[in-house]
Amino acid sequence: MSTQSIFCFLISALMLSFTPAHAEKPVSGYDYLLPEMQEMQDDEFGNPGMIAVDAGAALFSKPGENNKSCASCHGDGGSKLDIKNIARYPVYSIELKKPMTLRGQILICQNERIGGPALEYASEKALQLEAFVRRLAVGETINVDVSGAMSPYYDAGKKLFHTRWGQVDIACHQCHDYHAGRTFRGQILSQGQSNGFPGYRYTAGKVVGTHERITGCLTNLRAEPYPIGSEEYINFEVYMNARSNGLQIETPGIRY
Secondary structure (H helix, E strand, O other), X not given: OXXXXXXXXXXXXXXXXXXXXXXXXXXXXXXXXXXXXXXXHHOOOOOOOHHHHHHHHHHHHOOOOOOOOHHHHHOHHHXXXXXXXXXXXXXXXXXXXXXXOHHHHHHHHHHHHOOOOOOOOOOXXXXXXXXXXXXXXXXXXXXXXXXXXXXXXXXXXXXXXXXXXXXXXXXXXXXXXXXXXXXXXXXXXXXXXXXXXXXXXXXXXXXXXXXXXXXXXXXXXXXXXXXXXOHHHHHXXXXXXXXXXXOEOOOOOEEO
């Protein structure tokens, strides 16, 4: 057995040797930050994630190819948007017969209603627009409805969250359910809640969304990540956002 295989086996065995550390209620990743990082997140001028929010605000007001902007429908600075609706995403689209993420809805408006220029799901501008819109609902309680037509997608996301990934052979829930609050590789493990995303990832030095963060985790586990915006990641997001129900939106959060 190779050294890498022995390492993976020992880590996996360690993960299974504990009962869940969290459990009854969701806890924001903010609560696992060092005080100086909490202070950085709370400071609107010191939070580095606000750069993406400001860029998204500029895009929100920028006319598309048909001379309309997001603000044309939703008011200057998004003043006409319902922040409670923002906190409900992902939602089920009856028209498309599938879940719609907040970024997906923004892209429909950008690419179809204001005439482009068209943005890809994984583009930086799409991420910036998502960061701006979700920031409008900061402090709002997450309330994702996974009943009815959303139920199968929630179940699919939960299955992915409990799937062992890559050469390291570890599932998301083994870190974030069993070891929240413990230190691993110099970082404090959180519950992996999504209420701070899009957020600034301190170790990466940039703003990432939920899909980008999952990609980072899968890569660390030496697994092949899915494309940003894929069906699998959308299912992941349905489960993870619903798992954060009851927490307040913190976008842009700061995370390790």
